[in-house]
Amino acid sequence: MRIPSLRHNRDYRRLWLGQAVSLVGDEIFDTALMLWLGLVAAGDQAWGPAAAAGVLVARTAPVLLFGVIGGVYSDRWDRRRTMLAMDAVRATLIAGLALLLLIGLPTAAELTAIYVVVALCSVAALFFNPARYGMLATVVADADRERMGSLTAGTSALATVLGPSLAAGMLVVASVEWSLLFTAAMFVVSFAAVRALPSGTGVPTSGSVWRELRAGLVFFAGNRRLKVMLTTTVTVVAGVGAINTLDIFFVTRNLGAPVEVYGLLGTAFGLGSLVGAGLAAVYAPRLRAHRVYGYGFTLAGLLLVVYSRMSEPVGAIVVLFLVGIPVAAVNSMVGPLIMRAAPAHLIGRVSGVLQPATQLAMLLSVTASAWLAGLFPIGGIFMAAGVLIAVVGVWAARHLSP
Numbered sequence: 001m002r003i004p005s006l007r008h009n010r011d012y013r014r015l016w017l018g019q020a021v022s023l024v025g026d027e028i029f030d031t032a033l034m035l036w037l038g039l040v041a042a043g044d045q046a047w048g049p050a051a052a053a054g055v056l057v058a059r060t061a062p063v064l065l066f067g068v069i070g071g072v073y074s075d076r077w078d079r080r081r082t083m084l085a086m087d088a089v090r091a092t093l094i095a096g097l098a099l100l101l102l103i104g105l106p107t108a109a110e111l112t113a114i115y116v117v118v119a120l121c122s123v124a125a126l127f128f129n130p131a132r133y134g135m136l137a138t139v140v141a142d143a144d145r146e147r148m149g150s151l152t153a154g155t156s157a158l159a160t161v162l163g164p165s166l167a168a169g170m171l172v173v174a175s176v177e178w179s180l181l182f183t184a185a186m187f188v189v190s191f192a193a194v195r196a197l198p199s200g201t202g203v204p205t206s207g208s209v210w211r212e213l214r215a216g217l218v219f220f221a222g223n224r225r226l227k228v229m230l231t232t233t234v235t236v237v238a239g240v241g242a243i244n245t246l247d248i249f250f251v252t253r254n255l256g257a258p259v260e261v262y263g264l265l266g267t268a269f270g271l272g273s274l275v276g277a278g279l280a281a282v283y284a285p286r287l288r289a290h291r292v293y294g295y296g297f298t299l300a301g302l303l304l305v306v307y308s309r310m311s312e313p314v315g316a317i318v319v320l321f322l323v324g325i326p327v328a329a330v331n332s333m334v335g336p337l338i339m340r341a342a343p344a345h346l347i348g349r350v351s352g353v354l355q356p357a358t359q360l361a362m363l364l365s366v367t368a369s370a371w372l373a374g375l376f377p378i379g380g381i382f383m384a385a386g387v388l389i390a391v392v393g394v395w396a397a398r399h400l401s402p
Helices: 010-041 048-076 079-103 107-139 142-173 176-195 209-221 224-254 260-286 289-308 313-341 344-372 378-399
Strands: none
Touching: 010 048, 010 079, 010 107, 010 142, 010 176, 048 079, 048 107, 048 209, 048 344, 079 107, 079 176, 107 313, 107 344, 142 176, 142 260, 142 313, 209 224, 209 344, 224 260, 224 289, 224 313, 224 344, 224 378, 260 313, 289 313, 289 378, 313 344
């Protein structure tokens, strides 16, 4: 059966709509909880930072514990039904949390409820995201995958810009409960969009889950391109994790700017990502995906070296805007590269390896950066991270070459 072009592909449009609203919902959910913890629940309490860190642990621990298993089941189960079930679970959990906070419970009970809901939503995403990847691999023609990737990157960047603003606005004019109910409604919209899709069957089997997991790991270990992408991703995330952790201190110490500039830097990066995704949509189909992926990291790394030398906020804002452009181009190529490196029936297991590895690298980087900041200047750490990203980008472009 011939797959229609992206412009006329109704199934893709439905998948895109489901992804777009769920990404915005994720951003609102995360931002609303952190703002509520910092401004309302914890306030000036000494345990405030620990409570916020608990949200991070609740979000990442399930990925490390169940990421690979989630990939196995997303390959076994009907993908459409899996996505519907996970959207329903997330909408119900978040709406339930809103009602619990509205009723009013002791602080310890509210924090426990938040951690449980965040963890369960993270588990649901471990099944939903690989299933969506597998659906995309079957409904989008190979020639359209670069454009598909650029639309995905642009949507993610837009969600990153809009989500926190919407969450902050709703918290000011209404309450955290309304932010959570709005998030739940986003997942209901995603459910409706996915429900209109045809059945996306995985590979039904009565075989052992552990045997299928082993088959996926063996395939991954024997695939040169996937190993290069794993090595590159872990290395880049290690560098980016250090920058994300220390950037607030870079703003106040190196740039000599007020804390509010930190938010402007994030906005500038998001806008740059939108531009980068747009450029990727136009030019990426004419370029080799592996070159955009590798040399995009190289350009981003070199720009981060420039950023590390900034001493005033205006220049830093401009540089981070420029960093967003190649980063979005890189993100546009991840999906096409994975889909070409792995058959559709193994997409879930491939994602199940990449996701936990990325999260583990981020956690280790966050921990190491706090230690490194006591030994080296922050600007020097940022420069080293930029050089590392630039070098691994060149290496990836060469080793991903067909």
